[in-house]
Amino acid sequence: MTTPGSAQDALAGVLFLVFALAALFGAGVAVGARRLVRAVAGLALSFLGVAGLYYFLSSPFVAFMQVLIYIGAVCVTIVFAVMLADTSEAASESPKGKLLTLTGAVCSAGVAAALLFAASTAQWHQQPAQPAPGTLERVGVSLLTTYSMSFELISVVLLVAMLGSLVLARRGRDRQ
């Protein structure tokens, strides 16, 4: 345990635990917080933790995109909507009925238990780790050759979503 390699491994393990805990704790805050702004902050923390997980899955490009798109665009847009559509007293959520809350908790705990059971019992055919797994260059090449259809679909979907949100947000203004 005194060689530098193992010390680095231990540091990486601690960092991984920090990222995993950040993802789970942020998700808990995002679901449980009464005020919506606090929930968005928890969501951003959870996204940061998931970006760390992506880095440990040896794909720093996707981790960077996670920070850029989710934290930089989606969270900021949600905060924008909270500011636009919320007066300060309506920003806190009153909880739903006890029965509904209990049903939701039981159902999601059931789904979680089923997924955990499947993850712990199934046997996967694991590949040996390749020397240069999933570098940015390979992602770019396969995005333009094997998966060019998904590349085109992403651009079309984003264009249609932009136009659709413009149309939807404008429709309400005509009525006023």
Added chain:
Amino acid sequence: MNLLGLSQHLETYLVLGALLFAFGLYGMALRRTFIGMLISSELILCGASVNFMAFGRFVAPDQTTGQIVALFVMAIAAAEAAIALSIIIAVYRDFRSIETDAPADLKG
């Protein structure tokens, strides 16, 4: 099992993805406002992405597959956020509220 070597196991990521998915599901049932439900749906998509990335890293023969799927999910989530937020703004203009009970006035 060594706690510090958890990042090298497929099961760790599957467990984390399942927990994120369940948190999102619980939030979808619990939340009363549209923005709260949007936040929960982002958590659900994130949990699914973690699973795809883990399978792409540990199981798939081509290492880029999981990353492409994760990028696709990110783009879909961004488009979904834009559409949902414009719907929320439109609903807020008509009902002066973002609670899910308000548009229920529409039925008969």
